[in-house]
Structures are given as C-alpha cells and as structure tokens.
Amino acid sequence: MTDTSRTNMVAEAFEAQRDRLRAVAYRVLGSHADAEDVVQEAWMRLARQDTATIDNLAGWLTTVVGRISLDVLRSRQARPEASYGEGFPGLVVTADDGAEPEEHVALADAVGLALLVVLDSLGPSERLAFVLHDLFAVPFAEIGQILGKSADTTKMIASRARRKVRATERPQTVTREQREVAEAFRAAAMNGDFEALLRVLDPEVRLTVDTPDGVVVALGATKVATGATTVSRHIARHQAVLVNGLPGYLSWREDGTPLSLISFTVTNARITAIAIVTDPAKLTSLHLPTPT
Structure with missing residues (x-):
C-alpha cells in the first residue's frame, strides 16, 4: 500500500468519526467553535501518529478529543476572562415555532438545552466524566486514563456529577x-x-x-x-x-x-x-x- 493510499484510508476513517467526535467535544465544552477546534486538533494528532500502533481508532480518537477538551476546560477555569462568550456560555439557539410546552420538552431533550446549562455548574473532571460515560457510554477505565485517575475514582467523579445534574432545577419551558x-x-x-x-x-x-x-x-x-x-x-x-x-x-x-x-x-x-x-x-x- 502506498503512502498516499494509507493517508486516504486514515482520512476516510477519521471523517466517519467526525460527527461523533464533534458531538463529544460540544457536550463537554458547550461551544460549537471550540468543538470544531478540538476535532481539528485531533485530526492533526492522528496525521502525525503511526496508525499501525492504533488497535481501536474510535477509542483512540475519543481519548484524544477528551484530553484536548479537558485542557480547554482547565484553561477556562484558570483564566475566566478567556472563557467562551463571557457571561454567555454554551448558547443554544433554535427557531421558536410556537409549539406547546409539551413539545418543547421533547425539543429540549433533543438538543440538550437544559443539560448545557446544568453542565456549566460542574468542574472539568466531573463534566468530562459525566459526558463521556453517561452520554457516550465510554468505560470508566478509559475515562480514568484521560483524567489520570483509577477506574473506581473516575466512577465516583461521574456519580458526583450525576447527583449535581439531577439536583439542578431544570429550566422551565417557555409559556x-x-x-x-x-x-x-x-x-x-x-x-x-x-x-x-x-x-x-x-x-x-x-x-x-x-x-x-x-x-x-x-x-x-x-x-x-x-x-x-x-x-x-x-x-x-x-x-x-x-x-x-x-x-x-x-x-x-x-x-x-x-x-x-x-x-x-x-x-x-x-x-x-x-x-x-x-x-x-x-x-x-x-x-x-x-x-x-
């Protein structure tokens, strides 16, 4: 196989994962722009990697996106002035079609309006653990590798995050x-x-x-x-x-x-x-x- 053919195969494999990776990064970061940057950085790292050493490309990419996203979250925490949209984090905008409240509940669940607001109350490790495990079914052992924690500790972090999410009042639907x-x-x-x-x-x-x-x-x-x-x-x-x-x-x-x-x-x-x-x-x- 030529280098060009191998490069094309890697690019195709990455494109097949792009939407999922973007969804992961967006749920963690609450910013479409930041999510796009993270996914692009993941591609650049993949391009520099010897793909023959990667057994599970989807898992490898999820880990890379998780680590980059965690760095972004920690950077925001250390420098609040650099946070996305100061005072306006994670804005989700949808057309208001005048649907009744019951229909908006379904809409909120679909696009994560309430969840994006709630996730802003979590610390970086909690947010990453909750999103990766509860929303994308990533095993605790893999999340622990990103956080530098054991699987048991990671499970406790995710559990703590889950309690905070459940305890946070859900934004009311528009009346x-x-x-x-x-x-x-x-x-x-x-x-x-x-x-x-x-x-x-x-x-x-x-x-x-x-x-x-x-x-x-x-x-x-x-x-x-x-x-x-x-x-x-x-x-x-x-x-x-x-x-x-x-x-x-x-x-x-x-x-x-x-x-x-x-x-x-x-x-x-x-x-x-x-x-x-x-x-x-x-x-x-x-x-x-x-x-x-």
Missing part, C-alpha cells in the same frame, strides 16, 4: 405568557413606544450586553427602555427564537448579517432580565437559524 411579553417588548421597541416598554419591564430589570468591547450592564427600566428604542432602528429583519429555552429574538441587518441575539427572563408577566449578544465574532461562532 404563552412569556412569548406574549417578549412580543410586546419587541413591538414597543420597534414602534418607539417608551411607555409600552415600561409596562412590560420590571422596574429593576437587568440588561447584559455582550459587545465587541466587552460586557456592558445596565439596570432599571428607564435605561433599558431608552436603549431599546435606539437599537431597534438598525433592525431590518427579526425572528422569534429560543435561547437556552428562553424566549427571544434574532435580528439581522439589511445585508443579511446577524445584528443581535436577545433573550428575556420573564417573571410574573414582567421582564426581569435581558441578555443581548451584539459581538459579531460571537454571533458568527453560534449555530443560528437561517432567516425565514
């Missing part, structure tokens, strides 16, 4: 009332109706905006309403979406590029918190619905 409040905010902002904005905003509402220059926070209904009427002038198109299970809107400019992603926390028919992403780099890194 009709929450959608109506979000829509009322959008309509008032687009129409420049300051008084209508004040009616749907809690007096102590907290606004967090992720901009290219960093995270900006504003407090109070008056400040938030003033800013909303200003920003809405630049919106050409918008679409209702769910952001980690919360009602929100995705907006585009005239040229079709994403302008902003906004989500609302609604309590007792009032908006108590708003999170907005306007940083083009972060918007580009997210898997966003296409305009309809």
Whole structure:
C-alpha cells in the first residue's frame, strides 16, 4: 500500500468519526467553535501518529478529543476572562415555532438545552466524566486514563456529577405568557413606544450586553427602555427564537448579517432580565437559524 493510499484510508476513517467526535467535544465544552477546534486538533494528532500502533481508532480518537477538551476546560477555569462568550456560555439557539410546552420538552431533550446549562455548574473532571460515560457510554477505565485517575475514582467523579445534574432545577419551558411579553417588548421597541416598554419591564430589570468591547450592564427600566428604542432602528429583519429555552429574538441587518441575539427572563408577566449578544465574532461562532 502506498503512502498516499494509507493517508486516504486514515482520512476516510477519521471523517466517519467526525460527527461523533464533534458531538463529544460540544457536550463537554458547550461551544460549537471550540468543538470544531478540538476535532481539528485531533485530526492533526492522528496525521502525525503511526496508525499501525492504533488497535481501536474510535477509542483512540475519543481519548484524544477528551484530553484536548479537558485542557480547554482547565484553561477556562484558570483564566475566566478567556472563557467562551463571557457571561454567555454554551448558547443554544433554535427557531421558536410556537409549539406547546409539551413539545418543547421533547425539543429540549433533543438538543440538550437544559443539560448545557446544568453542565456549566460542574468542574472539568466531573463534566468530562459525566459526558463521556453517561452520554457516550465510554468505560470508566478509559475515562480514568484521560483524567489520570483509577477506574473506581473516575466512577465516583461521574456519580458526583450525576447527583449535581439531577439536583439542578431544570429550566422551565417557555409559556404563552412569556412569548406574549417578549412580543410586546419587541413591538414597543420597534414602534418607539417608551411607555409600552415600561409596562412590560420590571422596574429593576437587568440588561447584559455582550459587545465587541466587552460586557456592558445596565439596570432599571428607564435605561433599558431608552436603549431599546435606539437599537431597534438598525433592525431590518427579526425572528422569534429560543435561547437556552428562553424566549427571544434574532435580528439581522439589511445585508443579511446577524445584528443581535436577545433573550428575556420573564417573571410574573414582567421582564426581569435581558441578555443581548451584539459581538459579531460571537454571533458568527453560534449555530443560528437561517432567516425565514
């Protein structure tokens, strides 16, 4: 077999594993961009490896992806300022089709909306052990090799993580009332109706905006309403979406590029918190619905 043929076979074998590896990395890291980087690094390591020494390619690649992902998690912990999307980790955005709550439960289970939020509360070792074992059925002995722990210790780490996941309150599914409040905010902002904005905003509402220059926070209904009427002038198109299970809107400019992603926390028919992403780099890194 020629070197070219061997290289092609390795590439084909890797491509057959790519989707699974990307899924593993994404569940561990909560970031599509980081997951893509990890998978690419795994390919580069495979290309440098003598494949004749690999008995189980799928297992070898899973171990490599796990180790790289663990390094990323530990780096985030050591340097919080370098974490993906400061204040907005692991955003999952899906089109809001107006389904009833029961249907959204199924949707949340399918794409892992609730789980991504819960996993952020786990330490690096806990997160890796839980994801690899509970979601991808990787044996504890193999996970232990990644963590540098025994199989028994790894099993205890995964068990501890599982208890935390089960104890964490599941985010509520979006309700009709929450959608109506979000829509009322959008309509008032687009129409420049300051008084209508004040009616749907809690007096102590907290606004967090992720901009290219960093995270900006504003407090109070008056400040938030003033800013909303200003920003809405630049919106050409918008679409209702769910952001980690919360009602929100995705907006585009005239040229079709994403302008902003906004989500609302609604309590007792009032908006108590708003999170907005306007940083083009972060918007580009997210898997966003296409305009309809």
